[in-house]
Amino acid sequence: MDTEKEVTLSAQAKAVAARIGSLRDFLDYLGEHDQCVTWPDAVLPEPDIRNVSVAAGNNVSTGPAVIFDKIRGYPGKRVAVNVHGSFGNLALLLGMPKTTPVRELFFEIIRRWGSDKPLLARVDPKNAPVHENRIDHGINLYDLLPLYRINAHDGGFYIGKACVVSRDPLDPDNFGKQNVGIYRIQVMGPDTFTLLSIPAHDMGRQMLMAEQHGKPLKVSVMIGNHPAMPMFAATPVGYDESEFAYASQMMGAPLRLTTAVNGTDILADTEMVIEGELQLNQREVEGPFGEFPGSYSGVRKVPLFRVTGVSHRNNPIFENIYIGKGWTEHDTLIGLNTSAPIYAQLKKDFPEVAAVNALYQHGLTGIIAVKNRFSGFAKSVAMRALGTPHGTMYLKNLILVDENVDPFDLNQVMWALSTRTRANDIIVIPNMPMVPIDPAAEVPGKGHRLIIDATSFMAPDNLGADPHLVDRPMGPEIDALMQRLSELQKGGVR
Amino acid sequence: MKTICPRCESTGVTQMHAGMENGQVLWRVWHCKDCAYTWRDSEPAESIDPKVRPAWAQMKGVDFDSLRQVVPPARKPT
């Protein structure tokens, strides 16, 4: 239910949110903060774009977005990668300094989580930048987009970061049931593509419905979006909740919507929209694709779509992602929004939960900081985490640490593992649901879970020889001192 | 020499696009109608040379109808 609970933003966050209306605005803003570079050299689509993308993403703290505008064989075309590839870039989007610690970014997302006032503005299609150019005939995606192979053994050229809008085929007038999600798209013929979704996801569900009832399923593939869109389109919201509304709530600023020719809602300032229609019951050979667990998915039969029209801005930017063996932009893009709902769900029942870090490969590993209410309490919290919507499939390895251990600081987590883990006190739960593409599965979709309780022991547990913790100074005072030291370092003060 | 698919070695391949530089063709993109592999002839050998590509990635002789369905179709396509 919508209420009027709007997020309260800092002055800086408000200014940033008001200024960024599109990918272009964000790239400009990143550039002003040395977080976006234009690659100066001419590049071949393969392997140059792949290699530069990986190099940009290797610096998880402050790796820049990279724009390519000299792609050999694609004169005048542009590609942007790594836009969400560093926490520095995410911090800037949230109106914070680019050196903000990940823990603070997490709590900023949590703070915005409770807002539920949709902020959506309507733009007449005649005035929407996305409709500056329209192609209805002779469509060739290989000509329109500077496509390239993301990983060397992918089955083709993928669009890896598009936000796909679709209406419920049985309730096409319902705005809330309109779904926006990121799905991998392999370009096939000049005007066909496959779109991979599983029946458990919203899009897969809509495909099943359309084919069962012989109804059309129309989609709009939005490429090069407002940076909040890919960040929040990947967050699981309820089936009848709008991802557009959610993204605007999290930004605390209006998103500009317009209408695609096929009737779906799209972002008015998006770089390109490919409108397509599901070819009922038709399948094409798809894959492999280097996926987020760092291995190639198999070759399978996947639903096929035909392009019905393309709209794009003048001089559009093809925004894409490098994904594969981690760490990659995929991990940064969705990590905080994977962690936040798990935290919010746990916090309702267990106020002792202090923070959740599920940044690792879509939450295949999660670290929960919690204050033990009584001995063994952390294990109960772990069980509850496995029962959250995301935990059901994804949370494979869970590490529980004390509430005063920062789960985003892996040195502290290693301290907890080193000094608190008892090898005979780890829990393995066999034959649980598992992400089908996790190579650690016993069979695809089924595998084992691991819980490591690395919290401090408390009575009636045997406390060991010397259980008294050193009270390490921490908190805002230490943070301020660290900041001061770093300024002294920069300024070279003697 | 006739272009064949580097993955399944089919000859049923179609040119999708040609990239131009200074009025000359710099590369061509091909698509295989049998295994749906897409490639650019300027790519490194690991992607486009059947003699260099890993054995696991090759699909010569594979029955494409036997591949797993991710979303099973409701009916036979008309």
Ligand SMILES: [Zn+2]
């Ligand atoms: Zn082939």
